Amino acid sequence: MGETAASQRNKERTTVTVNPAPLVTLANGVKMPQLGLGTWPMNDAEAAVTVADALRIGYRLIDTAENYENERGVGEGIRKSGVSRDEVFVTTKFNRKWHGVEGARAACLASLERLGLDYIDLLLIHWPNPDQDRYVDAYAGLERLLADGLVRAIGTSNFKPAHLQRLFDQGMVPHLNQIQLDPYHRRDDLVAIHRARGIVTESWRPLGAGNDMLADPVIGGIAERHGRTPAQVVLRWQVQQGFVTAPKSSNPTRLAQNLDVFGFALSDADMAALDGLDRPDPTMFDADSFGH
Ligand code: A2P
DSSP states (O other), X not given: OHHHHHHHHHHHHTSOOOOOOOEEEOTTSOEEESBOEEOTTOOHHHHHHHHHHHHHHTOOEEEOOGGGTOHHHHHHXXXXXXXXXXXXXXXXXXXXXXXXHHHHHHHHHHHHHHHTOSOEEEEEESOOOTTTOOHHHHHHHHHHHHHTTSEEEEEEESOOHHHHHHHHHTTOOOSEEEEEOBTTBOOHHHHHHHHHHTOEEXXXXXXXXXXXXXXXXXXXXXXXXXTOXXXXXXXXXXXXXXXXXXXXOOSHHHHHHHHOOSSOXXXXXXXXXXXXXXXXXXXXXXXXXXXX
């Protein structure tokens, strides 16, 4: 009986499928899906269920981090999904204590063990932590992991222009920089640098954590005109600019909705209206003083 109920529930969870996201090409030729699943703040148990759901629906990019403490669940979800490993693009990130050449290797091996994988698609330095001034060494460690084939692509997260410049000065150019970015936080300074250097921009918290931004009347008006939800408009605004994004949802309906943003386009006027929502945010994390 229990088994029947479980398989029935499983069937219900997986009836909707969405076309996979298009791929973007990183500077080293590796291709990654343009939209994926963010897994913060899922625990292992929730990540195992939601990652499997997401992959069955059509997601092919999963974003996790050492700091989320859910890499074991992410790995379990990948195995449970029935989708083969080589069809899934897995991103993870490591914490400040690993900043260094050997540290990056130890962090990578620990993530591989927790994920139950033998390579990581994209490994990122989670925060620059300029107070300890070790992120250039951490990046040198990433370059070695890339050369050794333990990771397919490497990059940074939450790096500001000055942190990127330190890497550029050493001839280091990340494949991707993952930053907080949404219509309220446009991050034009960073996006311009990324474009000039061939760095892919990926957004975290793309839906503003599902808070007030999704109730913004400008976003709501555009959503209504397109017969879409505010979340789809915000995600479309991101992918239409070429950004990679990884919204979090644990709800199968919203998971499907969030991936389904490649079948409509925003007009130039819609894009300009969304661009106009940018505003200062004094509560935003500052990577010069915050990091783990
Ligand atoms: P839930 O997991 O219940 O769907 P972000 O990726 O910006 O951090 O946002 C994640 C938050 O937004 C979560 O609270 C999530 O809740 C919510 N969310 C995700 N997708 C949608 C959606 N399509 N519409 C409304 N809220 C959403």
